[in-house]
Amino acid sequence: MAKNIILLGPPGAGKGTQAKRLEDDRGMVQLSTGDMLREARSSGSEMGRRVAEIMDKGQLVTDEIVIGLIAEKIEAGSEGGFIFDGFPRTLKQADALGALLASKGTTLDAVIEMRVDDAVLVKRITGRYTCGQCGAVYHDETRPTKVAGTCDACGSHDLRRRADDTEEALTTRLMEYYKKTSPLIGYYYAKGDLYPVDALAEMDSVARAIAAVLDGETA
Numbered sequence: 001m002a003k004n005i006i007l008l009g010p011p012g013a014g015k016g017t018q019a020k021r022l023e024d025d026r027g028m029v030q031l032s033t034g035d036m037l038r039e040a041r042s043s044g045s046e047m048g049r050r051v052a053e054i055m056d057k058g059q060l061v062t063d064e065i066v067i068g069l070i071a072e073k074i075e076a077g078s079e080g081g082f083i084f085d086g087f088p089r090t091l092k093q094a095d096a097l098g099a100l101l102a103s104k105g106t107t108l109d110a111v112i113e114m115r116v117d118d119a120v121l122v123k124r125i126t127g128r129y130t131c132g133q134c135g136a137v138y139h140d141e142t143r144p145t146k147v148a149g150t151c152d153a154c155g156s157h158d159l160r161r162r163a164d165d166t167e168e169a170l171t172t173r174l175m176e177y178y179k180k181t182s183p184l185i186g187y188y189y190a191k192g193d194l195y196p197v198d199a200l201a202e203m204d205s206v207a208r209a210i211a212a213v214l215d216g217e218t219a
Contacts, residue, residue: 009114
Protein backbone atom coordinates (compact mmCIF):
# COMPACT_ATOMS: atom_id res chain seq x y z
CA MET A 1 0.00 0.00 0.00
CA ALA A 2 1.37 3.42 -0.98
CA LYS A 3 2.52 5.69 1.83
CA ASN A 4 3.38 9.38 1.84
CA ILE A 5 5.92 10.46 4.43
CA ILE A 6 8.11 13.38 5.44
CA LEU A 7 11.64 12.76 6.68
CA LEU A 8 12.70 15.39 9.21
CA GLY A 9 16.24 15.43 10.50
CA PRO A 10 19.33 17.61 10.81
CA PRO A 11 22.30 17.48 8.42
CA GLY A 12 24.06 14.16 8.76
CA ALA A 13 21.12 12.32 10.30
CA GLY A 14 20.99 9.88 7.40
CA LYS A 15 17.82 11.01 5.61
CA GLY A 16 19.31 10.37 2.18
CA THR A 17 20.49 6.88 3.09
CA GLN A 18 17.10 5.86 4.49
CA ALA A 19 15.21 7.45 1.59
CA LYS A 20 17.28 5.39 -0.86
CA ARG A 21 16.45 2.21 1.05
CA LEU A 22 12.75 3.05 0.98
CA GLU A 23 12.96 3.62 -2.77
CA ASP A 24 14.67 0.27 -3.27
CA ASP A 25 12.57 -1.74 -0.81
CA ARG A 26 9.13 -0.20 -1.26
CA GLY A 27 9.11 1.53 -4.62
CA MET A 28 8.67 4.95 -3.04
CA VAL A 29 9.81 8.13 -4.80
CA GLN A 30 11.96 10.67 -3.00
CA LEU A 31 10.93 14.25 -3.71
CA SER A 32 13.92 16.44 -2.88
CA THR A 33 13.31 20.14 -3.44
CA GLY A 34 16.79 20.69 -4.85
CA ASP A 35 16.56 17.74 -7.24
CA MET A 36 13.12 18.84 -8.47
CA LEU A 37 14.31 22.37 -9.16
CA ARG A 38 17.37 21.16 -11.07
CA GLU A 39 15.23 18.75 -13.06
CA ALA A 40 12.66 21.43 -13.86
CA ARG A 41 15.34 23.89 -14.93
CA SER A 42 16.73 21.49 -17.51
CA SER A 43 13.34 20.19 -18.70
CA GLY A 44 12.48 23.03 -21.06
CA SER A 45 8.89 23.08 -19.76
CA GLU A 46 6.96 26.23 -18.95
CA MET A 47 7.51 25.62 -15.25
CA GLY A 48 11.19 24.95 -15.94
CA ARG A 49 11.60 28.26 -17.72
CA ARG A 50 10.06 30.06 -14.75
CA VAL A 51 12.41 28.26 -12.36
CA ALA A 52 15.46 29.05 -14.51
CA GLU A 53 14.53 32.73 -14.76
CA ILE A 54 14.12 33.06 -11.00
CA MET A 55 17.32 31.15 -10.16
CA ASP A 56 19.34 33.06 -12.76
CA LYS A 57 18.32 36.30 -11.04
CA GLY A 58 19.54 34.91 -7.72
CA GLN A 59 16.04 34.96 -6.28
CA LEU A 60 14.34 32.35 -4.13
CA VAL A 61 11.85 30.05 -5.83
CA THR A 62 8.37 30.67 -4.41
CA ASP A 63 6.39 28.16 -2.41
CA GLU A 64 3.78 28.15 -5.17
CA ILE A 65 6.31 26.92 -7.73
CA VAL A 66 7.62 24.19 -5.43
CA ILE A 67 4.05 23.06 -4.71
CA GLY A 68 3.44 23.06 -8.47
CA LEU A 69 6.44 20.80 -9.03
CA ILE A 70 5.27 18.45 -6.28
CA ALA A 71 1.78 18.39 -7.81
CA GLU A 72 3.26 17.29 -11.15
CA LYS A 73 5.11 14.43 -9.44
CA ILE A 74 2.01 13.29 -7.55
CA GLU A 75 -0.05 13.37 -10.75
CA ALA A 76 2.59 11.19 -12.42
CA GLY A 77 2.01 8.67 -9.64
CA SER A 78 4.15 6.34 -7.56
CA GLU A 79 3.38 2.74 -6.70
CA GLY A 80 4.94 3.01 -3.26
CA GLY A 81 4.11 6.62 -2.41
CA PHE A 82 6.32 9.66 -1.84
CA ILE A 83 9.09 10.72 0.51
CA PHE A 84 9.20 14.49 1.07
CA ASP A 85 12.75 15.65 1.80
CA GLY A 86 13.54 19.32 2.35
CA PHE A 87 9.89 20.37 2.09
CA PRO A 88 8.04 21.59 4.04
CA ARG A 89 10.36 23.86 5.99
CA THR A 90 7.76 26.29 7.36
CA LEU A 91 4.24 26.07 8.79
CA LYS A 92 2.90 27.82 5.70
CA GLN A 93 4.49 25.18 3.49
CA ALA A 94 3.12 22.42 5.74
CA ASP A 95 -0.39 23.79 5.30
CA ALA A 96 0.12 24.06 1.54
CA LEU A 97 1.37 20.47 1.29
CA GLY A 98 -1.59 19.19 3.30
CA ALA A 99 -4.00 21.06 1.05
CA LEU A 100 -2.30 19.73 -2.09
CA LEU A 101 -2.44 16.12 -0.91
CA ALA A 102 -6.10 16.51 0.01
CA SER A 103 -6.86 17.96 -3.43
CA LYS A 104 -5.25 14.87 -5.00
CA GLY A 105 -7.33 12.53 -2.85
CA THR A 106 -4.42 11.36 -0.74
CA THR A 107 -2.95 12.05 2.69
CA LEU A 108 0.27 12.32 4.65
CA ASP A 109 0.74 9.05 6.49
CA ALA A 110 3.68 9.83 8.77
CA VAL A 111 6.28 12.42 9.64
CA ILE A 112 9.42 10.58 10.73
CA GLU A 113 11.65 12.69 12.95
CA MET A 114 15.19 11.35 12.78
CA ARG A 115 16.48 12.37 16.19
CA VAL A 116 20.16 12.74 17.03
CA ASP A 117 22.38 13.69 19.91
CA ASP A 118 24.07 16.82 18.57
CA ALA A 119 27.43 16.17 20.23
CA VAL A 120 27.54 12.61 18.89
CA LEU A 121 26.49 13.79 15.42
CA VAL A 122 29.20 16.44 15.32
CA LYS A 123 31.79 13.85 16.36
CA ARG A 124 30.51 11.42 13.71
CA ILE A 125 30.63 13.91 10.86
CA THR A 126 33.80 15.85 11.67
CA GLY A 127 35.75 12.59 11.89
CA ARG A 128 34.78 11.24 8.49
CA TYR A 129 36.85 11.31 5.31
CA THR A 130 36.70 9.62 1.91
CA CYS A 131 38.97 8.32 -0.79
CA GLY A 132 39.00 10.71 -3.73
CA GLN A 133 39.65 7.85 -6.14
CA CYS A 134 37.21 5.06 -5.21
CA GLY A 135 34.84 6.81 -2.77
CA ALA A 136 35.51 4.53 0.22
CA VAL A 137 34.39 6.16 3.49
CA TYR A 138 36.47 6.23 6.67
CA HIS A 139 36.33 7.74 10.16
CA ASP A 140 39.09 8.83 12.51
CA GLU A 141 37.74 6.74 15.41
CA THR A 142 35.32 4.13 14.15
CA ARG A 143 36.90 3.19 10.81
CA PRO A 144 40.41 4.51 10.27
CA THR A 145 42.50 3.27 7.38
CA LYS A 146 44.77 0.34 8.22
CA VAL A 147 47.76 2.32 7.02
CA ALA A 148 47.68 6.03 7.77
CA GLY A 149 47.10 8.08 4.63
CA THR A 150 46.37 5.08 2.40
CA CYS A 151 42.98 3.85 1.20
CA ASP A 152 42.34 0.23 2.21
CA ALA A 153 40.31 -0.43 -0.92
CA CYS A 154 42.44 0.94 -3.74
CA GLY A 155 45.72 2.03 -2.19
CA SER A 156 45.27 5.67 -3.15
CA HIS A 157 46.73 8.42 -0.96
CA ASP A 158 44.01 10.86 -2.09
CA LEU A 159 42.02 11.00 1.18
CA ARG A 160 39.72 13.99 1.53
CA ARG A 161 37.48 15.75 4.04
CA ARG A 162 34.54 17.93 3.06
CA ALA A 163 35.26 21.61 3.57
CA ASP A 164 32.04 22.08 5.54
CA ASP A 165 32.60 19.05 7.81
CA THR A 166 34.02 21.23 10.58
CA GLU A 167 32.58 21.60 14.06
CA GLU A 168 31.91 25.30 13.55
CA ALA A 169 30.16 24.85 10.20
CA LEU A 170 28.11 21.89 11.40
CA THR A 171 27.01 23.66 14.59
CA THR A 172 25.79 26.59 12.46
CA ARG A 173 23.86 24.20 10.18
CA LEU A 174 22.32 22.44 13.18
CA MET A 175 21.17 25.72 14.75
CA GLU A 176 19.62 26.80 11.46
CA TYR A 177 17.83 23.46 11.16
CA TYR A 178 16.38 23.63 14.66
CA LYS A 179 15.24 27.22 14.26
CA LYS A 180 13.31 26.36 11.11
CA THR A 181 12.12 22.89 12.03
CA SER A 182 11.02 23.10 15.66
CA PRO A 183 7.64 24.63 14.74
CA LEU A 184 7.05 21.76 12.29
CA ILE A 185 7.77 19.19 14.99
CA GLY A 186 5.10 20.74 17.20
CA TYR A 187 2.71 21.10 14.27
CA TYR A 188 2.86 17.44 13.26
CA TYR A 189 2.94 16.22 16.87
CA ALA A 190 -0.34 18.03 17.48
CA LYS A 191 -1.80 16.33 14.40
CA GLY A 192 -0.69 12.91 15.66
CA ASP A 193 1.54 12.38 12.62
CA LEU A 194 4.98 12.58 14.29
CA TYR A 195 7.04 9.42 14.84
CA PRO A 196 10.54 9.85 16.31
CA VAL A 197 13.29 7.33 15.57
CA ASP A 198 16.85 7.15 16.88
CA ALA A 199 18.85 8.19 13.83
CA LEU A 200 22.18 7.43 15.50
CA ALA A 201 21.39 3.73 15.82
CA GLU A 202 22.96 1.24 13.43
CA MET A 203 21.74 1.80 9.86
CA ASP A 204 19.67 -1.40 9.67
CA SER A 205 18.05 -0.62 13.05
CA VAL A 206 16.98 2.81 11.78
CA ALA A 207 15.52 1.17 8.66
CA ARG A 208 13.58 -1.32 10.80
CA ALA A 209 12.21 1.48 12.99
CA ILE A 210 11.00 3.38 9.92
CA ALA A 211 9.48 0.20 8.48
CA ALA A 212 7.60 -0.36 11.75
CA VAL A 213 6.06 3.10 11.43
CA LEU A 214 5.02 2.51 7.83
CA ASP A 215 3.60 -0.93 8.65
CA GLY A 216 1.64 0.33 11.65
CA GLU A 217 3.65 -1.75 14.10
CA THR A 218 4.51 1.07 16.52
CA ALA A 219 2.83 1.33 19.90
